[in-house]
Amino acid sequence: MRNVWTIARREIRLFFASPVAYIIGLLILLITGIYFVLVIYLAGQSAFTSGSASAPGPDLIIGLMVFLFLFAVPALSMRLMADEHRNGTLELLLTAPIHEWELVIGKWLGSFLFVFIIIAITFIYPIVLNSLVTPGIDQGLMMANYLAITLVAAAFLAIGTAISSFFNNQFAAFFATLAVLFFLWVVIGWPSVVMQGGGAVFDYLSMSKHFSSMQSGTIALSDLVYYLSLTALGLFLGTVAIETRRWK
Amino acid sequence: MIRTNGLTKDYGSRRAIENLTFEAKQGEVVGFLGPNGAGKTTTMRILAGYMPPSFGTAQVAGFDIVEESIEVRRRVGYLPETVPLYPDMTVFDYLKFMADLRHLPNGDEMVDNALELVQMEKRADGYIANLSKGMRQRIGLAQALLHKPEVLILDEPTIGLDPAQVVEVRNIIRDIGKERTVLLSTHILSEAQQLCDRVLIINKGRIVAEDTPENLQARLVGAERSILRVKGDAEELIPQISKLNGVQDIKVRSDGALEFQFAPGVDVRPEVARTVITSGFDLLELSPIGLSLEEIFLELTRDGGSTKKER
Numbered sequence: 001m002r003n004v005w006t007i008a009r010r011e012i013r014l015f016f017a018s019p020v021a022y023i024i025g026l027l028i029l030l031i032t033g034i035y036f037v038l039v040i041y042l043a044g045q046s047a048f049t050s051g052s053a054s055a056p057g058p059d060l061i062i063g064l065m066v067f068l069f070l071f072a073v074p075a076l077s078m079r080l081m082a083d084e085h086r087n088g089t090l091e092l093l094l095t096a097p098i099h100e101w102e103l104v105i106g107k108w109l110g111s112f113l114f115v116f117i118i119i120a121i122t123f124i125y126p127i128v129l130n131s132l133v134t135p136g137i138d139q140g141l142m143m144a145n146y147l148a149i150t151l152v153a154a155a156f157l158a159i160g161t162a163i164s165s166f167f168n169n170q171f172a173a174f175f176a177t178l179a180v181l182f183f184l185w186v187v188i189g190w191p192s193v194v195m196q197g198g199g200a201v202f203d204y205l206s207m208s209k210h211f212s213s214m215q216s217g218t219i220a221l222s223d224l225v226y227y228l229s230l231t232a233l234g235l236f237l238g239t240v241a242i243e244t245r246r247w248k
Numbered sequence: 249m250i251r252t253n254g255l256t257k258d259y260g261s262r263r264a265i266e267n268l269t270f271e272a273k274q275g276e277v278v279g280f281l282g283p284n285g286a287g288k289t290t291t292m293r294i295l296a297g298y299m300p301p302s303f304g305t306a307q308v309a310g311f312d313i314v315e316e317s318i319e320v321r322r323r324v325g326y327l328p329e330t331v332p333l334y335p336d337m338t339v340f341d342y343l344k345f346m347a348d349l350r351h352l353p354n355g356d357e358m359v360d361n362a363l364e365l366v367q368m369e370k371r372a373d374g375y376i377a378n379l380s381k382g383m384r385q386r387i388g389l390a391q392a393l394l395h396k397p398e399v400l401i402l403d404e405p406t407i408g409l410d411p412a413q414v415v416e417v418r419n420i421i422r423d424i425g426k427e428r429t430v431l432l433s434t435h436i437l438s439e440a441q442q443l444c445d446r447v448l449i450i451n452k453g454r455i456v457a458e459d460t461p462e463n464l465q466a467r468l469v470g471a472e473r474s475i476l477r478v479k480g481d482a483e484e485l486i487p488q489i490s491k492l493n494g495v496q497d498i499k500v501r502s503d504g505a506l507e508f509q510f511a512p513g514v515d516v517r518p519e520v521a522r523t524v525i526t527s528g529f530d531l532l533e534l535s536p537i538g539l540s541l542e543e544i545f546l547e548l549t550r551d552g553g554s555t556k557k558e559r
Contacts, residue, residue: 098349
């Protein structure tokens with residue numbers, strides 16, 4: 001575990017020293033911020049004109065943030081392993097007395113903590129919202145939403161880490177991650193729309209289905225299991241990818 | 249201590265190294281000598297725990313390189329061919345990162361010691377991106393020396409250094425080699441000659457010769473060669489000397505001296521000396537010349553390597 005933390009710490013430091021990470025973080029905060037202000041403004045206006053309006057919920061920005069993560073995560077995770085390979089430093093890490101899984105989990109943890117910080121900053125929005133609406137927002141719903149986005153970020157990044165381990169080129173890793181995330185988020189749910197029966201399997205596999213059920217405030221065990229096992233699968237595949245590199 | 253037994257590595261259908269068996273003892277500096285693509289880097293990567301061999305076994309510092317890879321990696325300092333550095337880190341942070349991965353109890357101190365050893369302590373807070381190639385090479389070496397490893401594996405350690413730094417690095421390696429095991433690869437022959445207790449010449453993945461630099465020279469010289477320098481025109485002596493029993497292949501060198509060959513065991517030098525004197529010449533020099541390691545190397549790696557020298 002100590003090695004995991006050593007690797008993760010270097011990764012976080014790298015994120016905070018990298019302009020790309022800052023730009024991505026800023027864009028996420030800026031876009032969600034503008035969206036937040038607009039929604040509040042419009043809700044205020046409609047309340048003014050029609051006399052009453054439904055207050056915006058705490059799930060307000062989470063849906064948008066997940067959409068942004070679909071693009072931001074591949075950009076953040078693409079270099080995790082691919083860069084080590086290009087730099088020749090993979091040879092350094094693989095001849096250091098650490099296990100492959102420690103390396104992969106450390107890389108993932110570093111990127112996850114960075115994204116978690118971005119998620120934590122957006123916590124300002126529900127706090128502001130809470131002070132604007134009476135009698136305050138549904139805090140259970142808010143927590144469910146934040147748990148959902150955190151789990152999604154963990155799974156996205158694990159998939160990104162795994163794909164970065166397979167590729168030597170970070171741009172190849174970017175597009176491959178984008179494609180896989182898009183597939184798991186959108187495409188895999190399609191058959192259940194057309195199919196009369198048996199679509200439940202595809203619904204279960206779809207990341208977005210689990211996300212929206214959590215976003216509505218019900219945390220089912222199956223949702224937790226789904227996201228955690230997807231994260232574990234990503235980290236496992238990443239480890240396998242690094243191990244196979246040795247044999248090449 | 250390094251001991252290999254039939255080490256073989258295939259990359260797909262290409263065999264990079266074949267059946268390498270050798271040993272490097274504690275307190276010994278062993279040099280790997282060979283042309284590019286001979287399999288030096290592959291062998292070193294296997295011994296450093298980067299990748300497993302296809303066949304064969306090896307023990308490094310008493311542990312099996314496949315079964316106990318982590319134990320091996322704990323005890324090995326490894327400098328790969330391309331120095332593995334993070335340009336976006338400072339020198340100190342980089343070495344501290346490695347010290348943390350190696351769980352060194354007094355990391356800061358060990359980092360300072362390693363930096364002092366390679367004389368880079370003044371650049372500790374500088375970013376690696378801003379260092380020259382020679383400095384990077386020295387940081388790579390500091391990384392390999394950081395944990396005072398039992399076994400040091402250095403892939404071309406002096407490449408890219410200026411002459412003064414080469415001397416420093418060689419001194420460092422020689423010092424370490426007194427107590428620990430050093431395996432280094434080089435294609436600079438004089439380096440192998442100066443630095444190594446033993447040289448392994450490797451070509452096309454096989455060991456073609458293994459001995460001390462001195463013995464290699466002696467062994468490969470099938471016949472002994474001598475140089476004869478006299479006052480005056482040495483060319484006039486050719487008829488008399490070539491008449492002597494055992495003298496072969498006599499020729500005039502560009503500097504005016506004579507060079508000749510004689511079969512081993514039949515020392516004709518006393519005869520030659522007498523002939524010179526009786527012919528009325530003053531003898532200035534009569535000395536044996538060994539083959540340079542350079543020639544041996546070329547000879548061995550030319551076509552699969554014959555150990556006999558043919559002229």
